[in-house]
Amino acid sequence: AGVTPPTRTRSQNFDPSADPDAEFDTLDEPVWDTIRRDLRLVGAKFARVLKPDQNKQLLRDWDLWGPLFICVLLSLLLQGGVGGPHFTEVFSITFFGSCIVTANTKLLGGTISIFQSICVLGYCLLPLAVAAIGCKFVAFSSSPSIKLTIKLVITAVGFGWAIFASMGFLAGSQPEKRRLLIIYPVVLFYFVVSWLTLSYAS
Amino acid sequence: MSNLQFQDFNFGDLADSPFTAASSNSGQDYKPANKQHSIIPGLVGNTDEGSATTTSGLQNNVFSFKFYQQYFDVDTEQVQNRLLNSFIPKWSKNFITDYIQPLPDLYGPLWICITLIFSTAICGNLAHYIDTNGEGDSRPGNDFSLVTGASSLVASYVILVPFFIYCLLWYRKSAIQYSYLEILCAYGYSLSIFIPVSILWVVHYQWFRWSLIIVSLVLSGTVIVQWVWSAIKTDSNRMVAYGAVLGTLGLHALLAIAFKEFYFDSVILPQGRSSAPTIDSLPSTLSPQALVASSALAPAPSSNNTQENNVKGVAQNAVQSEQNKKPVADSQVRDDSQTQGNEKTNLTITEPKESTKAQLTSSSNKESKNEDGKPLQKNENNDETKKINQEHNTTTIKE
Numbered sequence: 090a091g092v093t094p095p096t097r098t099r100s101q102n103f104d105p106s107a108d109p110d111a112e113f114d115t116l117d118e119p120v121w122d123t124i125r126r127d128l129r130l131v132g133a134k135f136a137r138v139l140k141p142d143q144n145k146q147l148l149r150d151w152d153l154w155g156p157l158f159i160c161v162l163l164s165l166l167l168q169g170g171v172g173g174p175h176f177t178e179v180f181s182i183t184f185f186g187s188c189i190v191t192a193n194t195k196l197l198g199g200t201i202s203i204f205q206s207i208c209v210l211g212y213c214l215l216p217l218a219v220a221a222i223g224c225k226f227v228a229f230s231s232s233p234s235i236k237l238t239i240k241l242v243i244t245a246v247g248f249g250w251a252i253f254a255s256m257g258f259l260a261g262s263q264p265e266k267r268r269l270l271i272i273y274p275v276v277l278f279y280f281v282v283s284w285l286t287l288s289y290a291s
Numbered sequence: 292m293s294n295l296q297f298q299d300f301n302f303g304d305l306a307d308s309p310f311t312a313a314s315s316n317s318g319q320d321y322k323p324a325n326k327q328h329s330i331i332p333g334l335v336g337n338t339d340e341g342s343a344t345t346t347s348g349l350q351n352n353v354f355s356f357k358f359y360q361q362y363f364d365v366d367t368e369q370v371q372n373r374l375l376n377s378f379i380p381k382w383s384k385n386f387i388t389d390y391i392q393p394l395p396d397l398y399g400p401l402w403i404c405i406t407l408i409f410s411t412a413i414c415g416n417l418a419h420y421i422d423t424n425g426e427g428d429s430r431p432g433n434d435f436s437l438v439t440g441a442s443s444l445v446a447s448y449v450i451l452v453p454f455f456i457y458c459l460l461w462y463r464k465s466a467i468q469y470s471y472l473e474i475l476c477a478y479g480y481s482l483s484i485f486i487p488v489s490i491l492w493v494v495h496y497q498w499f500r501w502s503l504i505i506v507s508l509v510l511s512g513t514v515i516v517q518w519v520w521s522a523i524k525t526d527s528n529r530m531v532a533y534g535a536v537l538g539t540l541g542l543h544a545l546l547a548i549a550f551k552e553f554y555f556d557s558v559i560l561p562q563g564r565s566s567a568p569t570i571d572s573l574p575s576t577l578s579p580q581a582l583v584a585s586s587a588l589a590p591a592p593s594s595n596n597t598q599e600n601n602v603k604g605v606a607q608n609a610v611q612s613e614q615n616k617k618p619v620a621d622s623q624v625r626d627d628s629q630t631q632g633n634e635k636t637n638l639t640i641t642e643p644k645e646s647t648k649a650q651l652t653s654s655s656n657k658e659s660k661n662e663d664g665k666p667l668q669k670n671e672n673n674d675e676t677k678k679i680n681q682e683h684n685t686t687t688i689k690e
Contacts, residue, residue, distance in 0.1 A: 174435040196363035266366040274402060281409050
């Protein structure tokens, strides 16, 4: 839209066969293009979490928009209510919980970098966010015990999916003798978020 | 063939090379590795620090990442070992010297405390849910403040009590002076038995809960007493030695009983906040209106015959008085008093931990003796506290 590509003089120091001069475009492009590109990347990562097949790509292109968005969504869904957690409490648990689990992984000698780990843990909260949305819709139907079982099933499925997805991403970056030490906090983290989902999403 | 000789690298001009260890004046590059450092594989640059090595090998800056990494240098097996031995007492074995030294780890205490916090909160909510038979759609029985309360309780216990023990051992110049982190590590691991105990506490029989407490206290308490005693038994003042042992045991017991009382025996109100056994507070905080209201409401019936009466009596009490648990809930209490009008009788103040718990233990002991397996016996407590209230009220009115 009227944006001229950068001249070769600017990118003379770079290998012309490589791609990086495309990135210089982003300063001049319309804001909507930037947002749309980021949204597309985030959406692609969502899809990859929901269908864990391509493991390594998520690790390489980490971003924190997705985890932030998911944490805010979860906090909005689970906050309030009678005797329930406040927005801050859920947000702290989800966001700083992933930070603490990441710190634990790093301290035990994991080879994954901090932001990659936070990114992975945050994105793998997506099944639980979906489960929370599902639980909210269940609340508008049948009798209490059926409601509870449906919620239980939905949350259990979300929990299992989150664990499966994060295991797929985190495997291979841990020292051999400490696998259980690294896996346990991840499981605990998703378990706590699942409990929050089960208890307060209604 | 005879021309082949080994090159002698110990020339004078090569002595300063960092690749030779021959020179005594090799500068800061190559101090002989402290045996602490040899078991820390991740710290590549550690020997370059050059500062004097302490006995615990803490060379790194406390703000650097490597400082904390040396406390996470454990394998799964080691953690399992420490975990199992923290509540299986072996005779004449010292938990700290056998399992924790030379290097304490912070992984165990950290994750055991976090697990304990969430297991007590989750199982406490579950127990309340079962007690109230899941009535109400909005699940008022799920109280998130259990999580925040539990975290304060557990964190303060694990951080402060080892500090006191460390100070005591240091002050008395005891035979074995453990480092603070070793004591903290031991305490963290000793809390591990409360995790399955808290899950089992969901079963709602008083005798079962008390027996769980006794068993867990015996097991983990024995281990704690062993290493405390072996450190302090050579003390010249026998009272200090016995006092230390009894004190640690007592605090351990108080923690367990506090969990049981506040989290598993208390009642969830319709407003969604738990009310623990009400504790009377200083009468000077009571407003005259509240005094009149309390004396009028005190003889309200709350027999422990039927559950409906029980719930009503407790609800009345709850409307009057909001009990805060471990965290500071004074502002909460004041807010509630404003929202609920001037019906407050028992404004509570965060009293010192021991006295509240001592009161609780005495009242709960009486509870357990009168108990015959019925759920929700808050009423005996409420009766007692109401009598105490009445006495206080009459005395203050007279004054």
